[in-house]
Amino acid sequence: MPNSNWFKGNLHTHTTESDGDETPEHVAEWYREHGYDFLVLSDHNHLTVLDDAGSNPGKWPLLIPGEEITSRLFNNTVPVHVNGIGLKSLVEPATEESARETLQENVSRIVAAGGLASINHPNFKWIISAEDIAATEGTWAMEVYNGHPITNSFGGGGHLSAEAIWDLVLSSGRRVLGVATDDAHHYVAEFSPLLANPGRGWVVVKAEKMSEDALMAGMRRGEFYASSGVAILDMKVARDEIVIEMAPYDTEEFTTIFRGKDGRELATVEGQEVRFVPPKAEMYVRATVYSSRGSRAWSQPVFSS
Ligand SMILES: [Zn+2]
Ligand SMILES: [Zn+2]
Incomplete structure (x- = not known):
């Protein structure tokens, strides 16, 4: 990047601390080697924090603590997944009566733990609607693109794309931002369109410097773009x-x-x-x-x- 205050990061990544197939250390190395400045390790219901994260700037990107708050309602037929970015403490997933109420409770818990709440892959199993997101208070962003092959980012079959859902949310008056992410799980086997490999969706944030506080402030202000x-x-x-x-x-x-x-x-x-x-x-x-x-x-x- 010629402009030195743009920083590239991925906000949604899994490791062996949940259902990813590589250790947090190796996942962080992959992202460093591929030009990422920062990374959120967002394991399901687990706050993956590497002890010496700050002492390895050449080896790993800057690691911002995160978690994919994962509620599996009705025998996991209704998955409600919200990323918490910049969390100060572990957030337990909520189980409410409906997807919408669960979404709200998870977002509220993320905000209470000091994080930015990003609603993940609304079209995964076609569960989260524009109306659900528009009804939710405190949401920072939603995924307009998710690199996992089963999350249906582009809609189809009568379903809206995640991007069209975003327009409905914005048109309702909710100021929700848009992110693109990897949702990477698979690092070991040969990369394939059928696997959830890294490197497919990211954000680039404008920040005064490369620090967690500056990046969080830039994201909070909406000074970033998303890319696939x-x-x-x-x-x-x-x-x-x-x-x-x-x-x-x-x-x-x-x-x-x-x-x-x-x-x-x-x-x-x-x-x-x-x-x-x-x-x-x-x-x-x-x-x-x-x-x-x-x-x-x-x-x-x-x-x-
Ligand atoms: Zn998810
Ligand atoms: Zn995920």
């Missing part, structure tokens, strides 16, 4: 202007769609550097970059007031 493969040199998302500058890989080309309330297309712009002035009356405006390679990037929304 598009590399971005610089991005400005402000009320007066949105500017995105992409870094093409070989002959990669880009189309950027700017969307407003209810996901309505406001503009479609081609090229490597795009600009758009958000209409003053629009409730929110956000951008999705579509790459000729099939990957995408998502800006955070900018709100009208």
Whole structure:
């Protein structure tokens, strides 16, 4: 990254502390070797903290404590998974009467433990609706892209994509941000589209420096973008202007769609550097970059007031 205050991280990763197939140490090494600045080890209902995390800056990315709060309602036919990022203590999963009530309780517990609550893979088993997320208070973000092969990020068969769900949540007035993650479980066997391998979805956060506090503050403020493969040199998302500058890989080309309330297309712009002035009356405006390679990037929304 030419701009030194953008930091790449993955917010959703499993290890042998839950159902991942590599140890936390080796998972952290994988991410360091692949250019990640920070990482959240988010095991199911387990706060994976490496004792000497701070003393291995060359070996591991900066490790922000996290956990996938995992409620398995009705014999696990209704999975409700919420990531807690930057937790100060372990959060126990809630079991309420419905997915929606469980979602709210897990989010509230994460917030009480000092974390940012991110609602994971809403389309996993098609359980979490836009209405469920819109009804939940205290949510920081939701996954608009999850790299696990069974989480149905793009919708289909009459179901909305996670991104379209996000637009409905935003249009309801909830200021929920969008993240892309790996949800990686599999490191050992040869990588395959049928496995949950690392390196598929990430966020890049603008922060004053590489520290947990600065990264958490940048994420809390929404100063980041999400990507499933598009590399971005610089991005400005402000009320007066949105500017995105992409870094093409070989002959990669880009189309950027700017969307407003209810996901309505406001503009479609081609090229490597795009600009758009958000209409003053629009409730929110956000951008999705579509790459000729099939990957995408998502800006955070900018709100009208
Ligand atoms: Zn999950
Ligand atoms: Zn997971």
